[in-house]
Amino acid sequence: MKRPSVHHLLLFTLCVYHMFTGNIHINNVMAFDLNTITFDQGYTPLFSDFNIDRSQDDTRVRLLLNRQSGCGIISTDYYNYGFFSAKIKLPMEKTPGIVVAFYTSNVDMFPKTHDELDVEFLGNARGWTFQTNVYGNGSTTRGREERYRLWFDPSKEFHRYSILWTRNKIIFYVDEIPIREVMRDAGMGGDYPSKPMSSYATVWDASTWATGGGRHKVNYCFEPFTSELQDLVLQGCPVDPIDATSTNCLDAIDELEASEFATITPRQRQAKKWFREKYMYYSYCYDRRRYPSPLPECLLVSSEEELFKTNGRLKNPQQFQQYWHSPGESQRQPEMTAAY
Ligand SMILES: *[C@@H]1O[C@H](CO)[C@@H](O)[C@H](O)[C@H]1NC(C)=O
Numbered sequence: 001m002k003r004p005s006v007h008h009l010l011l012f013t014l015c016v017y018h019m020f021t022g023n024i025h026i027n028n029v030m031a032f033d034l035n036t037i038t039f040d041q042g043y044t045p046l047f048s049d050f051n052i053d054r055s056q057d058d059t060r061v062r063l064l065l066n067r068q069s070g071c072g073i074i075s076t077d078y079y080n081y082g083f084f085s086a087k088i089k090l091p092m093e094k095t096p097g098i099v100v101a102f103y104t105s106n107v108d109m110f111p112k113t114h115d116e117l118d119v120e121f122l123g124n125a126r127g128w129t130f131q132t133n134v135y136g137n138g139s140t141t142r143g144r145e146e147r148y149r150l151w152f153d154p155s156k157e158f159h160r161y162s163i164l165w166t167r168n169k170i171i172f173y174v175d176e177i178p179i180r181e182v183m184r185d186a187g188m189g190g191d192y193p194s195k196p197m198s199s200y201a202t203v204w205d206a207s208t209w210a211t212g213g214g215r216h217k218v219n220y221c222f223e224p225f226t227s228e229l230q231d232l233v234l235q236g237c238p239v240d241p242i243d244a245t246s247t248n249c250l251d252a253i254d255e256l257e258a259s260e261f262a263t264i265t266p267r268q269r270q271a272k273k274w275f276r277e278k279y280m281y282y283s284y285c286y287d288r289r290r291y292p293s294p295l296p297e298c299l300l301v302s303s304e305e306e307l308f309k310t311n312g313r314l315k316n317p318q319q320f321q322q323y324w325h326s327p328g329e330s331q332r333q334p335e336m337t338a339a340y
Pocket of ligand 1: 113137189190191
């Protein structure tokens, strides 16, 4: 029932143009068509309200970390499967020890058997890295971390970060690039998240945890550290977390699973391969010391596997690319054009 709009025609024209010039800016050309909401339409403060700064029109929210506190927001509803997404700009400069997390969880409802999907940005001396993780039914002893660098400086501009969670797969996106896909495998059992979750964004001082076990402490001479969120998207079936069956979610789930972001196109698959081979620097799937046999959902990719040692870390970290914080200078960011 989608009519070709001016927007789509323009996209098409751009795509054709870019096909011929080989000049692919995925952010502009493949942007998802999303319904964004205001803060109030989907979220509420979680803690340290005084550090949450909302724009007048309520479409943007700034999360501050200062020596008093970090802060956090939470969606007002729990969702029985969903698409959770925001454009985020991270604090600039002097960010070691800071963690900015965008995630889904139900730990407040199910403290012993919670589910969780994480995107966590870790500030370190060279800039930001990030990790994704998956927990189901309290599987905290089986971490499923992957860690990555980025091809841009996430403190310089907004990028969209998204978590898709359906009955049979989980996809993490950076912009429109599906950086990680977890297909539900029967062997996962309860480790696959299956209870309603809410969406969170938090910023906190992880001095003792994030960066080399506390080697780099947050330096409050540079406070406040500001993360900005905008173009929020919450899609899925809002439910009562305890009695999820009280709501008929089938239509909403069908709609979710039919959305463009629930299917990875061949071109996105290329981009995924490009990203993972260039920017992923740890994966639990290749960590044989931790998991002598890979966890059931791991689909080993030989071109990735070649890059990793048996401890899941890179054989050759030097050849690895990352943007660097370069205050004052223009950024030496690898051109994304036709890179994949
Ligand atoms: C989740 O964990 C609880 C408690 O350990 C267990 O009773 C239940 O069967 C598990 N659920 C699934 C789906 O594995």
